Amino acid sequence: MSSTNNDRQTAGELVPVKFSRLTRRGVLLGLSLTQLITLAIGGATLIGAFYAGGGMLLAYTAPVWVLAAALTWIPVAGRPIVEWLPIACWWLWRTTGGQLLYRRRIVVPRPVGTLALPGDMARLREYTDPDTSAGMIHDPHAATLTVVCEVTHPAFVLLDPGEQERRVTSWGRVLATVCRSGRIATLQVLERTLPDSGTGLAEWWTTHGTPDGSWTADTYAELIDRAGPAGERHATTLSLSLDMRTSARQIRTAGGGIRGAAAVLRQEMNTLVAALRSADLSPSGWLTPGQIAVMLRSAYDPAIAATLERHGRLGQSLATAGPVAVTETWSRLRTDSAHHAVLWVSEWPRSLVYPGFLSPVLLSTGIQRSFSLICTPMRSDQAARDIRKKKVEHISDQAQRAKIGQIEDASQTAEYHDVLQQEADLTAGHGILRYTGLIAASAPTVEELDAAVAAIEQAAIQASCETRLLVGQQAAAFTAAALPLCRKV
Numbered sequence: 112m113s114s115t116n117n118d119r120q121t122a123g124e125l126v127p128v129k130f131s132r133l134t135r136r137g138v139l140l141g142l143s144l145t146q147l148i149t150l151a152i153g154g155a156t157l158i159g160a161f162y163a164g165g166g167m168l169l170a171y172t173a174p175v176w177v178l179a180a181a182l183t184w185i186p187v188a189g190r191p192i193v194e195w196l197p198i199a200c201w202w203l204w205r206t207t208g209g210q211l212l213y214r215r216r217i218v219v220p221r222p223v224g225t226l227a228l229p230g231d232m233a234r235l236r237e238y239t240d241p242d243t244s245a246g247m248i249h250d251p252h253a254a255t256l257t258v259v260c261e262v263t264h265p266a267f268v269l270l271d272p273g274e275q276e277r278r279v280t281s282w283g284r285v286l287a288t289v290c291r292s293g294r295i296a297t298l299q300v301l302e303r304t305l306p307d308s309g310t311g312l313a314e315w316w317t318t319h320g321t322p323d324g325s326w327t328a329d330t331y332a333e334l335i336d337r338a339g340p341a342g343e344r345h346a347t348t349l350s351l352s353l354d355m356r357t358s359a360r361q362i363r364t365a366g367g368g369i370r371g372a373a374a375v376l377r378q379e380m381n382t383l384v385a386a387l388r389s390a391d392l393s394p395s396g397w398l399t400p401g402q403i404a405v406m407l408r409s410a411y412d413p414a415i416a417a418t419l420e421r422h423g424r425l426g427q428s429l430a431t432a433g434p435v436a437v438t439e440t441w442s443r444l445r446t447d448s449a450h451h452a453v454l455w456v457s458e459w460p461r462s463l464v465y466p467g468f469l470s471p472v473l474l475s476t477g478i479q480r481s482f483s484l485i486c487t488p489m490r491s492d493q494a495a496r497d498i499r500k501k502k503v504e505h506i507s508d509q510a511q512r513a514k515i516g517q518i519e520d521a522s523q524t525a526e527y528h529d530v531l532q533q534e535a536d537l538t539a540g541h542g543i544l545r546y547t548g549l550i551a552a553s554a555p556t557v558e559e560l561d562a563a564v565a566a567i568e569q570a571a572i573q574a575s576c577e578t579r580l581l582v583g584q585q586a587a588a589f590t591a592a593a594l595p596l597c598r599k600v
Contacts, residue, residue: 125272125273125275125276125465125466126276126279127463127464127465128463128464128465128466129460129462129463129464130459130460130461130464131529131532131533142183143191143194145193145194146183146191146193146194149179149182149183149193150179150180150183152175152179153175153176153177153178153179153180153183154176154179156172156175156176156179157169157172157176159172160172182196198582198583198584199583201583202441202583210230211438211439211440211586212436212437212438212439213229213230213434213436213437213438214435214436215227215433215434215435215436217435221430224236224237224238225237225430226248226407226429226430226432226433227429227430227431227432227433228407228432228433228434228590229433229434229437229586230586230587230590231252232590232596232598234250234251234252235248235249235250235596236248236249236250236251237249237400237429238256238369238373239399239400240258240373240377240397242377243377243380243397244397244399245258245259245380245397245398245399246258246259246397246398246399246400246401246402246403246429247369247373247376248403248596249369249372253296254354254355254356255296255297255352255353255354255355255597256352256353256355256369256372256373256376257350257351257352257353257596257597258350258351258376258380258397258398259348259349259350259351259397259398259402259403259406259595260348260349260350260351260380260383260384260394260395260396260397260398261346261347261348261394261395261396261398261402262347262348262349262387262392262393262394262395263347263392263393263395264347264391264392264393267466267467268467268470268474275466275467276466278390278391279466281389281390281391282390282392284386284389284390285383285386285387285390285392286298286486286542286544287541287542288382288383288386289351289383289386289486289488289542289544290488290489290542290543290544291542292379292382293357293488293490294353294354294357294358294361294375294379295351295352295353295354295379295488296352296353296354296357296487296597297350297352297485297486297487297597297599298349298350298351298352298485298486298488298544298597299349299350299352299483299484299485299486299595299596299597300347300348300349300483300484300486301347301348301349301350301481301482301483301484301593301595302345302346302347302473302481302482302483303345303346303347303348303480303481303482303593304343304344304345304473304478304479304480304481305343305344305345305346305409305416305479320332343476345473348398348406348595349383349387349394350595350596350597351376351379351380351383351597352597353372353375353376353379355372358372358375361375362374362375380397400427400429401426401427401428402427403429403432403595404426404427404428404429404431404432405419405420405426405427405432406594406595407429407432407433407594408426408431408432408433410481410593410594411433411434411437411446411447411449412434412446412447412448412449413448413449413479413553413555414447414448414449414555415448434446434447435447437586439585439586440585441582441583441585442580442582442585443557443560443585444585444586444589448555449479449553449554449555450553450554450555450556450557450559450560451551451552451553451560451585451589451593452551452552452560452563452564452580452585453549453550453551453552453580453581453585453588453589453591453592453593454549454550454551454552454564454567454568454571454578454579454580454581455547455548455549455550455578455579455580455581455588455600456547456548456549456550456571456576456577456578457577457578457579458576458577459546459548459576460574460575460576461525461575462575464575468574468575469482469574469576470574471570471571471573471574472550472567472570472571472574472576475566475567475570477566478552478563478566478567479552479553479554479563480550480551480552480553480563480567481550481551481553481592481593482548482549482550482551482592483548483549483550483551483591483592483593484546484547484548485546485547485548485549485591485597485599486544486545486546487544487545487546487547487599488542488543488544489542489543489544489545491537491542491543494533494537494543495537498530498533498534498537501530502527502530502531502534505523505526505527505530508523509523547591547599547600548576549581549588549591549592549600550567550571550578550592551588551589551592551593552564552567553593564580581600584600587600588600
């Protein structure tokens with residue numbers, strides 16, 4: 112997906128943008144490969160019965176070709192039934208195999224350097240960079256090395272239009288920098304809404320207060336100490352994941368192994384920090400393993416988040432950062448102290464929108480949520496091949512529709528224009544990224560979670576976005592939406 116400016120930019124004026132449409136065109140006449148296979152089986156059965164004698168054979172084989180037609184064309188939640196079959200089969204397999212439950216074995220020690228996380232994340236390994244003290248997460252199966260940086264910035268919606276436009280342009284240059292090297296697997300922007308522990312007030316009182324023993328000073332200090340979580344705050348992190356397969360030559364040059372990969376990743380970290388500072392974003396430093404552990408613990412156990420923040424030495428071990436228990440159901444996830452539900456931004460705005468259009472989703476109060484934007488850079492050659500493939504598919508599909516007399520609708524024309532715009536952007540030297548938006552809502556009870564999900568869906572409508580609940584894959588979706596580990600669904 113790429114964003115394009117359709118209007119002439121005016122100095123001091125905020126320029127609207129338009130997102131590319133999500134490709135929905137199938138292999139032939141709008142049908143996907145699974146639909147074509149199912150339809151071919153039903154058609155072969157029908158034709159075979161017809162030529163074999165018809166009559167009763169057509170009646171005997173009717174369940175096969177009728178079922179094939181139903182699986183191909185009848186939609187459920189916006190998708191044909193045949194596309195739900197892999198999800199349902201995988202869910203059944205996990206259910207029978209006991210993979211929907213996770214319980215930590217507290218008496219069994221964890222191997223050194225591993226993370227106490229459920230599912231396939233148990234394979235992740237911890238590495239501390241000796242030069243920067245940054246905590247790096249190594250995934251040996253995916254061959255990635257991930258580092259996390261916390262970023263501070265002024266409230267975007269409070270800036271004047273000219274400053275907003277300048278910052279949008281600067282952020283575009285940051286993304287272009289990520290795309291240019293070809294060694295980055297994923298860039299994740301994670302925005303979390305957290306309860307305010309009152310640490311800021313306590314620090315202010317320590318710096319500016321006058322603890323002279325008077326009744327006023329004692330009362331004020333006591334109020335600050337008892338304040339606890341009184342409001343909300345927003346925390347933004349950037350996670351950078353190095354593709355160790357693509358960077359194999361540079362890693363060997365740097366010494367090989369994890370140490371060589373860390374050296375290559377440091378180069379990308381320095382480049383990203385310079386790009387962020389040029390965009391007037393303030394990186395607070397790369398998170399240490401202890402800080403990453405606190406983030407993981409807070410995601411699975413939100414009730415302890417304020418306590419961990421107020422007492423900085425607690426929860427600083429990745430070996431104990433994970434959940435004690437996880438229970439996954441079809442539409443939600445239960446962890447230590449909260450229920451979670453993850454929604455996927457299935458459709459970005461189809462019309463022109465201004466930067467900051469996600470404000471209704473990100474700034475609605477009373478909802479504990481995490482918004483994750485997963486950016487996957489595409490190499491220029493790969494992006495060019497993908498664009499050529501889409502053009503050929505569209506032209507052939509258009510010719511096939513003309514043969515059978517089917518009229519092309521406006522959505523197909525708009526999709527083709529998006530492909531042409533992406534080709535023009537790529538030719539002009541811009542990078543191409545694929546965006547995935549995920550929203551994780553958390554609440555202490557199921558009733559409060561349902562209310563939070565409904566509120567997020569309404570806020571997404573106000574932002575001109577379409578969201579869908581990721582049923583049957585809530586555990587994997589939660590790790591991608593709420594954890595800064597550059598995970599994918």
